[in-house]
Amino acid sequence: MNTLLEVSGVSVTFDGFRAINNLSFQIGDAELRAVIGPNGAGKTTFMDIVTGKTRPDEGRVIWGDKSQSLLKMNEAKIAQAGIGRKFQKPTVFEDQTVQENLLMALKKPRGWLSVLMYRANTADLEKTAALAQEIGLLEELSRKSGELSHGQKQWLEIGMLLAQEPRLLLVDEPAAGMTPQEREHTTDLLLEAAKTRAVVVVEHDMEFVRRLNCKVTVLHEGSVLAEGSLDHVTSNQNVIDVYLGR
Amino acid sequence: MQRSFIAKNPSVLIFLACLALFTLIVTVLSEGFGVGVISTSFVKTLGKTLCLCLVAVAMDLIWGFTGILSLGHFAFFGLGGYMIGMWLMYERTRLIVVESLSQTEIPATSSEIIDGIGNQIFGVVGSSDFPLIWAFSDSLVLQLAMVVLVPGLLALVFGWFAFRSRVTGVYLSILTQAMTLALALYLFQNDSGLRGNNGLSGLQNLPGVTASQDEVSLWFLWASALALGLGYLLAAWVVSGKLGSVILGIRDNEARVRFLGYSVETYKLVVFTFTACIAAIAGALYYPQAGIINPAEIAPIASIYLAVWVAIGGRGRLYGAVIGAAFVSLLSTWFTGGQAPDIPLGFYTVKWVDWWLVLLGLSFVVVTLFAPKGMGGLVDLLTQRKSPNRHGADLGPDDGALREQEASQ
Numbered sequence: 001m002n003t004l005l006e007v008s009g010v011s012v013t014f015d016g017f018r019a020i021n022n023l024s025f026q027i028g029d030a031e032l033r034a035v036i037g038p039n040g041a042g043k044t045t046f047m048d049i050v051t052g053k054t055r056p057d058e059g060r061v062i063w064g065d066k067s068q069s070l071l072k073m074n075e076a077k078i079a080q081a082g083i084g085r086k087f088q089k090p091t092v093f094e095d096q097t098v099q100e101n102l103l104m105a106l107k108k109p110r111g112w113l114s115v116l117m118y119r120a121n122t123a124d125l126e127k128t129a130a131l132a133q134e135i136g137l138l139e140e141l142s143r144k145s146g147e148l149s150h151g152q153k154q155w156l157e158i159g160m161l162l163a164q165e166p167r168l169l170l171v172d173e174p175a176a177g178m179t180p181q182e183r184e185h186t187t188d189l190l191l192e193a194a195k196t197r198a199v200v201v202v203e204h205d206m207e208f209v210r211r212l213n214c215k216v217t218v219l220h221e222g223s224v225l226a227e228g229s230l231d232h233v234t235s236n237q238n239v240i241d242v243y244l245g246r
Numbered sequence: 247m248q249r250s251f252i253a254k255n256p257s258v259l260i261f262l263a264c265l266a267l268f269t270l271i272v273t274v275l276s277e278g279f280g281v282g283v284i285s286t287s288f289v290k291t292l293g294k295t296l297c298l299c300l301v302a303v304a305m306d307l308i309w310g311f312t313g314i315l316s317l318g319h320f321a322f323f324g325l326g327g328y329m330i331g332m333w334l335m336y337e338r339t340r341l342i343v344v345e346s347l348s349q350t351e352i353p354a355t356s357s358e359i360i361d362g363i364g365n366q367i368f369g370v371v372g373s374s375d376f377p378l379i380w381a382f383s384d385s386l387v388l389q390l391a392m393v394v395l396v397p398g399l400l401a402l403v404f405g406w407f408a409f410r411s412r413v414t415g416v417y418l419s420i421l422t423q424a425m426t427l428a429l430a431l432y433l434f435q436n437d438s439g440l441r442g443n444n445g446l447s448g449l450q451n452l453p454g455v456t457a458s459q460d461e462v463s464l465w466f467l468w469a470s471a472l473a474l475g476l477g478y479l480l481a482a483w484v485v486s487g488k489l490g491s492v493i494l495g496i497r498d499n500e501a502r503v504r505f506l507g508y509s510v511e512t513y514k515l516v517v518f519t520f521t522a523c524i525a526a527i528a529g530a531l532y533y534p535q536a537g538i539i540n541p542a543e544i545a546p547i548a549s550i551y552l553a554v555w556v557a558i559g560g561r562g563r564l565y566g567a568v569i570g571a572a573f574v575s576l577l578s579t580w581f582t583g584g585q586a587p588d589i590p591l592g593f594y595t596v597k598w599v600d601w602w603l604v605l606l607g608l609s610f611v612v613v614t615l616f617a618p619k620g621m622g623g624l625v626d627l628l629t630q631r632k633s634p635n636r637h638g639a640d641l642g643p644d645d646g647a648l649r650e651q652e653a654s655q
Contacts, residue, residue, distance in 0.1 A: 051505060079507035091502045093495045104491045110507045112516045118488045164506065 002029050002065070004198050005050065005083075005168055010059030011222075012045060019045045020056065021222035027168070032194035034209045034230075035202045037219035038243050043202045044088070046219070047170050051085050052078040064167070080110060084166030088173045090153035094146030098137055098156060101145050102128040105160035128163070134192075135159040136185065151182040158189055169199045175208045187211045206230075218243065251486060258482045261565050262475055269471040278460035289463045290535045291579060295572050296470035297532035298555070300477050302571035303564055304521035304528070305552050307481055310561035311490065312517045313497030315415075317549045318404075318422030319525045321429050322397035324544035326526030327533030328433075329396055331446035332380060333389035334534060337453035339366045340384075370444050377439030393530045394523050401522030402515065409511040409518070414500070423546045433541035445540025449533055466535045473531055474568075477524050481564055484520075493517055554610050560622025569621050578602065 005027050012020040020042045027033055037043055048054035050061060052075040061070040063081060070078055079085075092101050103120055106127065132138045135155040140148060145156055154174060161169055174190065175183045190212065193199055203209050209216060209230060216233050218225040220242050226233040233239050252259050272292055275283040284292075301323050308316050343362035347354035354362075364374040382388035408421055436442035452462060484490060495503040496510055504510050533539045552571075559570015580586055581602035589596040598605075613620055 053501075074509075075501075075504040076507050076509040079505050085505045087502070091499050093491070093498050093502070095494055095498060096491055100491050103488060104495060105506055110509065112489065112513055115492060115508075116484065116487065116489045120488075160506070 003027070004029050004031075004064065006060075006062040007046075007050065008060050008062075010049060010056045010061065012049065012054060012056045019222055020049065023059070023219075023223050025217065025224065027198050027200060029167075029198060030194065030196060032190070032199045032212060032214040033201070034212055034214055034216045035200060035219060036204070036206075036209060036216060036243070037225070040221075041219040042222040043219055044172060045222075047085060047172060047200075047202065050078075050170060051075060051083060076110065079164070079166075082165075082167035083170065084161040084164045084168070085170045086157050086161055086172055086174060088176065090150065090157050092145045092148075092153050092156045092160070094144065096145060097142050098132065098145050098148070099125075099128055099141045101156060101160055102131055102163050105163040107163065107165040131159045131163055134162070135189065151178045154178065154182075154186065155189070158186070158193075162193060167197050169193060169197060171199065171201045173203055174201065175203065175205055183208060184211075251483060255482055255486055257563075257565055258479060261478060261568070265471055265475050265478075269468060272467060273464060276460070276464055278458070278464045286460045286463050289467055291576075293463060293467035293470045293535045294532050295575055296467070296474050297528045297535070298575050299568040299571045300470070300474045300528035300531075301525045301552060302555050302559065302567040303474070303477055303481050304524040305556045306561060306564055306567035307485070307524075308517055308521045309553065309556060310563070310567065311485055311497060312493040312514060313500075314514060314518065315419045315553065316422045316518065316521075317419045317546065317553060318426040319521065320548035320552055321426035321544045322401060322522040322525040323529035323532070324539065324541075324548075325397040325400065325429075326393050326529030327536075327539045327543070328440055328446065329389060329393040329526070330530040331449050331533055331539050332383040332392075332440075333386050334449045334451075334453065335367060335446050336363065336380065336383040337386070338448060338451055339363045341453055342366070368441065371436040371442050373437075379439050390530075393526055397526035397529075398519055398523045401519045405515045405518040409514045412511075423549070426544055426549055427546050430541045430544045430546070433544070443540055443542075445538055445543075446533075447538040449539065450535065450537035452534070463535070466531065470531045470535075473527060477527070478564060478568070481524075485564075489513075554606065557610060558613050558620050560620030561618075563622045563625075565625070566620050566622025573621065574606070578606070581605075 003026050005025075007023060007025040010020055010023045011018065023042070023046065025046070035043055035046070045054060049056050050070065052070060052073055055071065062068070063070050063083075068081070070081075070083075073081065093104070096104075103124065106124060108118065108124075109115070129138065129141065132141050135158060137148075137152060137156060137159065140152065145153065148156060154177075158171070158174065161171075171190065174186050178186060187208065190199055190201060194214075201209075201212060203212075213230075215228065216230050217227045218233050218236075218239050220238075225242065226236045226239050272284060272289060274280040276289050277284070277286050278289070301319060305316070305319055308314050308319070340359065340363050343359055343366060344354075347359060347362060360376070361374065364376050368374055368376075376383075382392060404422075404425055408418060413421060432438055433440055434443050440446065450459065450462070455462065485493070492503060492508055492513055495506075495508075496513060500510050503513075533543075555571040555574045556567045557570070558574055559568065560566025581598045584599060586598040586602075588598065617623055619626065
C-alpha cells in the first residue's frame with residue numbers, strides 16, 4: 001500500500017504548552033484509521049496541522065504521490081489537493097438549502113470567476129441527488145439545512161465531504177449527539193467511504209470505534225502512545241493507565 | 247431543469263417595476279417635463295436618494311451577504327464624485343476661460359488657456375499649477391474610467407493587505423474607518439491637489455449644456471434610476487448563483503468555506519473591490535446633483551450612516567437595503583431641513599434639527615435588538631414567509647416523554 005500522508009517528527013507549542021510533541025503518523029491510500037485519546041491529547045491539533053490551520057514549529061508533513069510538503073500551502077490549497085475535513089460540531093451553512101450546500105462542495109473549479117459564471121447543469125444536480133440519497137437526505141434537498149436535525153446535519157456534512165471527492169477524509173467525532181440508529185448509518189457511510197479513499201476518524205466513543213473495526217492510533221500528550229488493532233491497544237498497559245483505566 | 251433567473255427571484259422584477267413607475271411618476275409631476283407639482287430641488291433630492299440606494303445595495307453585498315462590516319464605503323462613493331467633479335470643473339472653467347480670452351486682440355495660446363484654467367480652479371488654494379492627478383481631467387472618457395479605476399484600485403490595495411493578514415470582524419471595521427478618515431484628512435489639505443476643504447463646486451452645471459436645471463435634474467434622475475436598476479440586477483444575479491452561496495458561507499462560517507477549498511481572501515477581495523466600484527459609480531451620479539463635493543463628505547460618520555440605513559432596511563436582502571436608504575435618508579432630509587414641526591413640551595421644545603440624530607440612533611438600536619430583519623422583514627409578514635421551522639423544540643411538561651409527532655396527534 002502506498003503512503004498517502006506522512007507526518008513525521010512534528011511538534012507544536014502554544015504559549016509554552018506542547019500540544020504536539022514529536023508526532024509521527026502515516027496512512028495509506030485506502031485505509032480506515034481511528035484516532036483516540038483523552039482530552040488534550042492533541043487530536044484536533046493534529047487535524048489542524050494536516051489541514052493547514054496550524055503551522056508546526058518543526059517536522060514534516062508529506063502528501064501524495066508527488067510527496068508535496070503541506071506546510072507551505074494554505075487551507076484552501078490543501079483542500080483542493082484532496083484533504084477534506086469534518087468538524088466536531090456539525091458546520092453546515094444553515095441559511096442555505098441542502099442542495100446549495102452540496103453544490104458548493106462538489107468538486108469543481110474553485111476560482112472566483114468560474115464560480116461566478118457557474119450554473120448547475122443536470123449532471124451536477126443528479127450528482128447531488130445521488131449523494132443526498134446516500135446520506136439519507138433526498139427528501140430534504142430543498143429544505144434549509146438549518147431546519148435539519150442534529151444527526152442529519154452531521155450526515156450532510158459527511159455528504160459535503162464526499163462531494164469534494166477528497167483522497168483523505170479527516171472526520172472529527174462524527175457520532176457525537178447521534179441516536180444508536182443514526183450511529184449505525186454513520187458507520188456504514190464511513191466504511192463505504194474508506195473503500196476508495198483514506199479516512200481518519202477521531203472518536204471518543206469506544207463502541208463506535210469497535211464497529212469501525214480498523215487500525216487504531218492512541219494519542220497521549222501530543223505523541224503516539226500505541227498503534228494497532230483495538231484489542232491490541234486496549235490491552236497495552238500504558239493505554240490502560242492514561243486513558244481506559246480512568 | 248433550472249428555472250430562469252427572474253422566475254427564481256420574483257422580487258427583482260417587482261423592484262424594477264416599482265423603480266420604473268417611480269421614475270415615470272416623478273417625471274410626469276416634475277417642472278422640467280411635467281405638470282410642475284414637484285420642485286426641481288426635490289427632484290434632485292429624489293435623484294440623490296436613488297444614488298444613496300445604489301451605494302446601499304453595495305453595502306448590503308459586502309455586509310449583509312459577505313459579512314464584512316465595511317465602514318469605509320463612503321470613501322469610494324466620495325472618490326467617484328471627485329473623479330467626475332474634476333472633469334466637470336475643468337471643462338466648465340475651460341469654456342469660461344476661452345470665452346473671456348477670445349475678447350483679447352491676440353488669440354490665446356493653448357498654454358495661456360491652461361494657465362487661465364489653473365488660476366481659476368486653484369487660485370482659492372493659492373496655486374495655479376495643475377497637480378499630477380488632474381492629468382486626465384481634460385478628457386471625459388479617461389475621467390469616467392477613473393471613476394471606477396481609482397476607487398477600485400484603492401479598494402484592491404487596501405483589501406489585499408487587510409484580508410491577506412486575516413483581519414476580520416470589528417478590527418476590519420476600525421481599519422476601514424481609519425482608511426476613510428485618513429483619506430478625508432488628506433483631502434482637507436490644500437496641497438492635496440483637490441482644493442482642500444473648498445472641494446469641487448459648481449458641479450450641477452454641465453459644460454456646454456444650455457438646458458435649464460429643471461431638465462438637467464431629470465436627466466440625472468433617469469441616469470440614477472438606470473444605474474440603480476442595473477446595479478440591483480447585477481447584484482441580484484451575483485448573489486443568486488454559486489458565488490452567492492460562497493459569500494453567504496463566508497459570512498456564516500469562514501473557516502468551513504476555506505476547508506471546502508475556496509480561497510476566502512480572494513472572494514472577500516473580489517466582493518470588496520466590486521462593491522467599491524458600485525459605490526464609486528453611485529457617487530459619480532450623486533455629486534453632480536448635489537453640486538458640490540468637499541472632504542467632509544467622506545468623513546467616517548458618512549460610512550456609519552450607510553451601515554445604519556442598511557441595518558434599518560434589512561441586511562441580507564437587496565430590496566431591504568434600498569428601502570432603508572430611501573426611507574431613512576428622505577426622513578433625515580425632512581427632519582434636518584426644518585420641515586418637521588417642533589414639539590413644545592412647556593419646559594422644553596424639541597427641535598428636530600437637534601434631536602433627529604438621537605431618534606435615528608435610538609431606532610437603530612431598537613431595530614438591531616428587536617427586528618434584526620429590519621424593514622425588509624415586513625415583506626416576510628406580507629408574503630407569510632416563515633423562518634426555518636426548527637423541530638426538536640422542548641415540549642411542555644404535560645406532553646411527558648412523547649416525541650413531537652406523537653404529542654401533536
